[in-house]
Amino acid sequence: MTDVLDPPVDFAHEEPAHEEHHGPTGILKWITTTDHKVIGLSYTVTAVVMLVIGGLFAEIIRGQLATPNGTLVSLAQYNELFTMHGSVMIYLFAGPFAFGALANIIVPIQIGAPDMAFPRLNALSYWLYLTGSITMLAGFFTAGGAANFGWVAYAPLSNSLNTPGSGADLWIGGLLLTGFSAIFTGVNLAATIFYLRAPGMTMFRMPIFTWNLLVTAILILLAFPVLTAGLIMLYADRHFGTHIYSVAGGGVPVLWQHIFWFWGHPEVYILALPFFGMVTEIIPVFSRKPVFGYKGMVFATLSIAALSLGVWAHHMFTTGVVLLPFFSIMSLLIAVPTGIKIFNWIGTMWRGEIWFSTAMLMAIGFVVTFLIGGLTGIYLASPPLDFFTHDTYFVVAHFHSVVMALVLGGMAGLYYWGPKITGYLLNETIGKIQFWLLFIGTQVFTIPLYILGLQGMPRRMAVYPHDPQWQNLNDWSSFGAVLIGLSTLLFVVNIAVSWKKHPAGDNPWDAHTLEWFTTSPPPHHNFYRLPQIRSERPTWDYNHPEHHALAHGKHDPEASAQ
Amino acid sequence: MPNFGVTKGATTSSSSVYHLWQGFSLGAVIIGAFVVLLILYAVLRYRRKGDRIPAQTQYHLPLEVLYTVVPILIVFGLFAATVVVENKVVANPKTNVVVDVNAFQWGWKFTYPGSSAVVVGQTTQNPVMEIPVNTNVHINLTSTDVIHGFYVKEFNFSRYALPGIVNQFTIRAVNTGTYFGQCTQLCGLYHSLMFFSVKVVSMSDYTTWLNSFQNGSAAQAAQSATQQQTSSVVPSKTTKSSGVN
Amino acid sequence: MKVEAKILLGLGLFFGLMCAVYWNWSLENAGGVMMFAAMLLGFLPGGYYYWWSRRMKARPEDDPTATQEEGAGVVGAFPGTSIWPFTLGMGAFMVVLALVFGIWFLVPGLGLVVWAMLGGTAEGRRGGHV
Numbered sequence: 060m061t062d063v064l065d066p067p068v069d070f071a072h073e074e075p076a077h078e079e080h081h082g083p084t085g086i087l088k089w090i091t092t093t094d095h096k097v098i099g100l101s102y103t104v105t106a107v108v109m110l111v112i113g114g115l116f117a118e119i120i121r122g123q124l125a126t127p128n129g130t131l132v133s134l135a136q137y138n139e140l141f142t143m144h145g146s147v148m149i150y151l152f153a154g155p156f157a158f159g160a161l162a163n164i165i166v167p168i169q170i171g172a173p174d175m176a177f178p179r180l181n182a183l184s185y186w187l188y189l190t191g192s193i194t195m196l197a198g199f200f201t202a203g204g205a206a207n208f209g210w211v212a213y214a215p216l217s218n219s220l221n222t223p224g225s226g227a228d229l230w231i232g233g234l235l236l237t238g239f240s241a242i243f244t245g246v247n248l249a250a251t252i253f254y255l256r257a258p259g260m261t262m263f264r265m266p267i268f269t270w271n272l273l274v275t276a277i278l279i280l281l282a283f284p285v286l287t288a289g290l291i292m293l294y295a296d297r298h299f300g301t302h303i304y305s306v307a308g309g310g311v312p313v314l315w316q317h318i319f320w321f322w323g324h325p326e327v328y329i330l331a332l333p334f335f336g337m338v339t340e341i342i343p344v345f346s347r348k349p350v351f352g353y354k355g356m357v358f359a360t361l362s363i364a365a366l367s368l369g370v371w372a373h374h375m376f377t378t379g380v381v382l383l384p385f386f387s388i389m390s391l392l393i394a395v396p397t398g399i400k401i402f403n404w405i406g407t408m409w410r411g412e413i414w415f416s417t418a419m420l421m422a423i424g425f426v427v428t429f430l431i432g433g434l435t436g437i438y439l440a441s442p443p444l445d446f447f448t449h450d451t452y453f454v455v456a457h458f459h460s461v462v463m464a465l466v467l468g469g470m471a472g473l474y475y476w477g478p479k480i481t482g483y484l485l486n487e488t489i490g491k492i493q494f495w496l497l498f499i500g501t502q503v504f505t506i507p508l509y510i511l512g513l514q515g516m517p518r519r520m521a522v523y524p525h526d527p528q529w530q531n532l533n534d535w536s537s538f539g540a541v542l543i544g545l546s547t548l549l550f551v552v553n554i555a556v557s558w559k560k561h562p563a564g565d566n567p568w569d570a571h572t573l574e575w576f577t578t579s580p581p582p583h584h585n586f587y588r589l590p591q592i593r594s595e596r597p598t599w600d601y602n603h604p605e606h607h608a609l610a611h612g613k614h615d616p617e618a619s620a621q
Numbered sequence: 622m623p624n625f626g627v628t629k630g631a632t633t634s635s636s637s638v639y640h641l642w643q644g645f646s647l648g649a650v651i652i653g654a655f656v657v658l659l660i661l662y663a664v665l666r667y668r669r670k671g672d673r674i675p676a677q678t679q680y681h682l683p684l685e686v687l688y689t690v691v692p693i694l695i696v697f698g699l700f701a702a703t704v705v706v707e708n709k710v711v712a713n714p715k716t717n718v719v720v721d722v723n724a725f726q727w728g729w730k731f732t733y734p735g736s737s738a739v740v741v742g743q744t745t746q747n748p749v750m751e752i753p754v755n756t757n758v759h760i761n762l763t764s765t766d767v768i769h770g771f772y773v774k775e776f777n778f779s780r781y782a783l784p785g786i787v788n789q790f791t792i793r794a795v796n797t798g799t800y801f802g803q804c805t806q807l808c809g810l811y812h813s814l815m816f817f818s819v820k821v822v823s824m825s826d827y828t829t830w831l832n833s834f835q836n837g838s839a840a841q842a843a844q845s846a847t848q849q850q851t852s853s854v855v856p857s858k859t860t861k862s863s864g865v866n
Numbered sequence: 867m868k869v870e871a872k873i874l875l876g877l878g879l880f881f882g883l884m885c886a887v888y889w890n891w892s893l894e895n896a897g898g899v900m901m902f903a904a905m906l907l908g909f910l911p912g913g914y915y916y917w918w919s920r921r922m923k924a925r926p927e928d929d930p931t932a933t934q935e936e937g938a939g940v941v942g943a944f945p946g947t948s949i950w951p952f953t954l955g956m957g958a959f960m961v962v963l964a965l966v967f968g969i970w971f972l973v974p975g976l977g978l979v980v981w982a983m984l985g986g987t988a989e990g991r992r993g994g995h996v
Contacts, residue, residue: 082947091947134810171937174944179951179986186955194962209807215784216767221809225966232962239958253870253915258926258937262869277877281904294965306785312768313783317896346667349677355685361873365880368904369888372897377770378781379788382892383711387703391696395689402688405659410676412669423664430656434649441703443638443710444645447627447777450770450805513626515774517805520813524745525801584944589934606674 093178096581098185099163100480103473105189106156109147110466111547112196116144118544121537124520127527137521138207139226143199145210146230150237151192153465154326157333158279159188159244161472162272164480166248168574169266171257171592173584176250180243187240195233198226206230209519211323212293214304214315219297231294238287245279248272257573259592266572266595267356271336274364275329281368282325289318313378320371328367331461332360334468335400338422341475342404344570345419346411349596352403359396359403366393376445383442390440397433401426416568417490421471424498425464431502432460435509450519453512456505463501463543470497470550478563482579485557493549500542507532507539571596622647627777631800631821633793634710635777641706642777645699652695710778713791716757720750724762724769724782724804727811738834744814751820753827754797762788770805773819779805794821867928871915878908948989954982 083091092098120140123129132140167175175181198205203224208217212230215221252273256265265273293315295301302308304315343350350356366389372381373390404426413419435457438444448454470493478484511532516523523529566575576598577586590601599606625646629636723730728743731750742748752758762771764782772779775798780788804815822830882905889898926932960975 088947090952091949093945093948093951134813138807138810138812173941176942178944178946179948182948182951183954186952187958190955190959190962194959213768213807216808221767228966232965236958236962253867255941256927258932258934259930260927261930262928264930277874281907285900298965312785314896317894318900321897321900346675347669348675349679351678352680352685354680355689361877365877365884368881368901369884377779378783379790380783380786382888382894383707384700384704385888385891387707388696388700391700391703392693395692395696398692399685399689401656403685405656405663406681406684408660408663408667410678411663411667412671412673412675413664413667414669415664423660427657427660430653434653437649437699438642438645441641441645441699441707443703443706444642446710446779447638447772447774449779450772510626515772517770517772517803519807522813524814525803525816591933593930603674606677 093174093182094583095163095167095175095178095181096480098181099160099165101185102155102159102163102188103161105185105192106152106160109152109155109192113144113147113152114544114547116140116147117540120144121533121540124523124533125530125537127523127530129522132521134521135204135207138209138519139199139205141519142207142209142230143196143205146195146206148462149210149326149330150234151188151195153330153462154241155188155237156469157330157465158241158248158272158275159184161337161469161476162248162275162333163244165476165574166269166272167251167255168577168581168585169269169572170252170255170260171573171586171589172251172255173586175247176255177247181247184240184243184247187236187243191233191236191238191240193233194229194236197233198224198229201225201229211319212315213319214293214296214312215306217293217297217315218305228294228297231290231297234290235287238283238290241279242283242287245276245283248276249280252276257589257592260573260597263354263357264592264595264597266336267339267350267353267360268333268336268572270357271332271339271360274360275332278325278329278332278364278367282322282329285318286322286326289315289322292318313375313380316375316378317372320374321368323374324371325364325367327458327461328363330465332363334425334465334472335360337472337475338404338425338468339400340570340572341418341422341471342407344475344568345414345416345422346408347414347569348407348411349571349599350403351406351409352399353595355399356403359399362396363393366396373440373445376442377449387440387442391437394433394437394440401430401433416474417485417487417494418471418475418568420491420494421467421474421497424494424501425468425471428460428464428467428498428501431505432457432464435460448512450517451512452508452516452518455518456508456512459508460501460505463497463505467494467497467501470494473550475568476574478567479574479579479581482563483557483559484561484563484567485553486560489549489553489556493546493553496542496546496549500539500546502539504536504539504543507536511536566598566602569599569602571599573597576601625650628775630777631775631794631796631798632778633795635775636795637706637709638777641702644702648695648699711790713759713789714757716759716791718753718756719759719761720752722750722760722762722771722782724764724771724808724815726766726809727804727815729815729817733831733834736831736834738831742817744811745816747816747818749799749818749820751822751827751830752792752794753824754794754821756793756824758792758794760790760792762790767808768806769808769815771802772805773800773802775800776819781806792819794819797821797823867915867919867922867925869928871912871919874908874912875916876908876912878905878912881905881908943990943993945989945993948986950982950986950989953978954986957982 123131123137201224203226205226208222252269292303296303296305302310304310304312339350369389370386370393372386375381376383474485474490511529516529563579565578576590590597594600622643625643627639627642629639719734721732721734729748730741732739740748762780762782764784766784769782770779771782776792780790799818799820802817802819804812881901885898885901885905888901926936957975957978960971964972964975
């Protein structure tokens with residue numbers, strides 16, 4: 060019977076000996092890579108570039124809204140701005156960052172695999188993402204400008220009569236490419252997690268980050284094909300003479316909303332679950348305890364996924380044609396597993412030894428911000444309350460609270476895993492300043508928007524001449540946006556300042572999971588040696604055998620404080 | 622009880638919605654404060670003080686069951702309250718006062734079936750829909766082109782105007798006054814400026830106003846009255862056209 | 867594979883229940899069809915995994931007492947470098963641009979796609995670079 064104290068096992072490399080310096084070099088090496096670490100890093104860089112582009116659009120929007128009759132941009136340009144801000148942030152930043160960037164790099168290493176199950180498909184996913192992003196943004200260079208019908212493209216506004224330009228078609232085309240990119244990544248993640256785990260790594264010993272990515276992959280497979288089909292039908296209506304979404308030919312405009320939101324709601328959980336997973340890795344490490352309620356976390360994640368397919372029409376309460384009570388109760392119920400997660404994070408910190416690294420600060424900031432966003436979401440699950448908040452800044456504030464929480468979570472992930480991926484630590488002092496700017500900036504940005512929504516300010520307004528008194532709160536919100544922008548700049552500064560400065564070593568955080576057992580950065584095919592896996596914390600067990608996890612669940616009264 | 626940012630509004634439904642909002646808000650504040658305090662306590666009390674490794678507690682089943690079951694119960698309570706108010710808001714009792722509201726790019730048209738009253742106006746012309754106080758007013762809402770949103774803040778209510786579908790809802794105003802409304806669903810270039818107003822008057826004033834449309838001159842007066850409600854922002858032609866018919 | 871099977875079957879079951887309630891209550895067909903399809907996505911692979919899990923012996927990653935030595939040997943095929951994903955990606959890019967720019971892009975795009983499919987398949991059979 061082997062034991063966690065056994066020396067780690069050296070791999071006999073199964074593939075024929077190869078010399079890496081005979082492979083392609085330079086740009087050809089990047090174009091032909093199938094290494095999940097390189098692909099994941101490409102995703103990360105591209106996604107952060109998209110974050111900056113989307114952020115630029117946001118700053119222009121806030122500039123336009125700084126006065127009631129703003130003339131920074133025209134009415135037409137404003138419609139393009141918020142459409143592309145939302146589209147870039149959701150389709151081109153948040154999704155790919157969530158399931159293509161850190162997931163690509165970390166999941167195989169966390170389960171002891173040499174790479175993803177389908178490395179070439181993985182590379183294809185990246186190229187589809189990159190070209191899809193270029194396609195969507197190319198709309199700005201067309202005569203009619205980029206897509207301008209909102210990131211949700213409701214019919215009939217998005218048909219060829221109301222939006223004739225090719226910017227809209229490029230938007231659709233970009234989403235077809237990025238949609239397939241996501242689907243292929245979903246296939247890859249599920250196959251990798253099902254088939255490439257190391258010996259002893261049973262499903263219930265996987266890290267919660269990996270669990271969350273598995274559920275994300277299943278959601279991707281459930282949802283993205285629906286969006287792709289809907290988009291093809293939209294393109295057909297626009298160019299092939301079909302009347303799927305138009306009244307004139309016997310079609311139903313609301314059908315677009317059903318199809319879009321059937322994808323759209325699981326999509327927000329596809330975005331959120333990976334970040335939940337990141338935070339669930341970080342909080343235990345910096346509390347020096349295992350995650351509290353591992354099985355509860357798994358149950359909560361699966362519940363969120365299951366419920367998320369039954370709530371889509373809560374985005375359609377004001378259409379008057381959906382079954383209100385069904386969607387209301389399902390949407391309210393989704394608060395329960397989310398609450399379980401929040402309590403489990405608190406339980407993890409409880410009676411721990413909490414160390415406030417930048418990653419931990421960002422993770423705690425995530426929890427607080429997500430709490431606010433989640434609570435305001437509960438109002439929106441009640442149709443009578445949604446009727447008067449829908450399409451106002453209250454909703455805008457709600458989802459910005461939630462996505463800014465995801466940004467905090469993403470920063471936590473980058474500070475935590477950055478050293479593992481690059482081999483070098485980021486500067487903690489700059490990181491902490493960045494955290495306070497980002498966290499305070501987020502609240503200063505979103506709280507005025509909640510109030511504005513309740514005061515009656517609708518969303519997607521280029522000007523607000525009838526209610527100039529809204530200017531004050533808008534200016535506060537813009538100030539918060541500036542703080543957020545500054546924090547992003549600080550992040551870039553941190554990368555520049557820390558470049559190749561302080562080597563991280565294998566495990567700078569005394570972390571628990573398998574990726575911290577290997578070198579920083581990991582070698583080709585990830586591991587020179589593997590420990591025996593007897594719990595969900597194989598690295599911790601190896602480093603702290605006297606505090607190792609017992610048969611799942613019980614805590615050992617003798618293994619408490621030294 | 623604080624109003625948590627909403628007012629009881631001008632209709633019977635709006636005050637029910639307001640009370641529901643207050644109830645939800647009380648719950649949100651209590652739960653939110655409780656959780657934030659827990660987090661604050663944890664980060665302050667359990668700050669790392671040395672190098673000790675704490676008890677590696679992994680779970681506590683009774684506690685986990687508690688914070689699964691209690692939120693479910695809270696959710697059912699919120700749902701029950703929601704259903705009660707929702708039934709009031711979506712009810713359509715029989716009434717003689719009917720207004721057909723037609724949204725279009727980028728204005729509103731109000732017609733009163735059974736009379737020749739018509740009020741129409743574009744963008745900042747801010748057409749006024751006149752209705753009687755303390756009466757159930759049945760609205761038939763539709764659109765002739767894209768989806769628009771009929772939103773009046775003082776009613777704590779909005780509803781989509783959909784092409785090909787007539788959405789029906791009832792308003793019963795309890796206070797006279799003029800209430801501003803605008804389009805809330807993105808509908809193209811002048812979406813930001815699709816204003817309208819609802820003017821609640823006494824039943825006798827309403828009847829007088831309605832009858833004034835029988836003779837042509839009053840109708841003309843009403844039309845020009847709406848056209849004179851311009852504001853400082855007047856729609857202008859833009860050189861770059863996107864999404865304009 | 868039992869846990870994996872149960873996850874998918876469990877999701878399929880939940881979606882089936884939700885579909886039955888929703889479709890009968892709302893009589894709304896788009897949502898009903900989509901939920902039904904979701905149920906199938908849970909049952910089909912889940913059922914397959916379940917069928918397999920009863921016929922296979924425990925893999926090392928399903929065995930909580932497995933040792934790393936048991937995982938020795940070839941784990942899978944991991945082609946180290948390949949030009950075909952990039953080629954296929956560029957082909958797909960051109961095909962999509964054809965939606966806007968027409969046949970000028972469609973033909974070369976499809977050409978690249980087909981070339982990449984053939985090349986990638988041949989590479990897979992050959993074993994590829996590691």
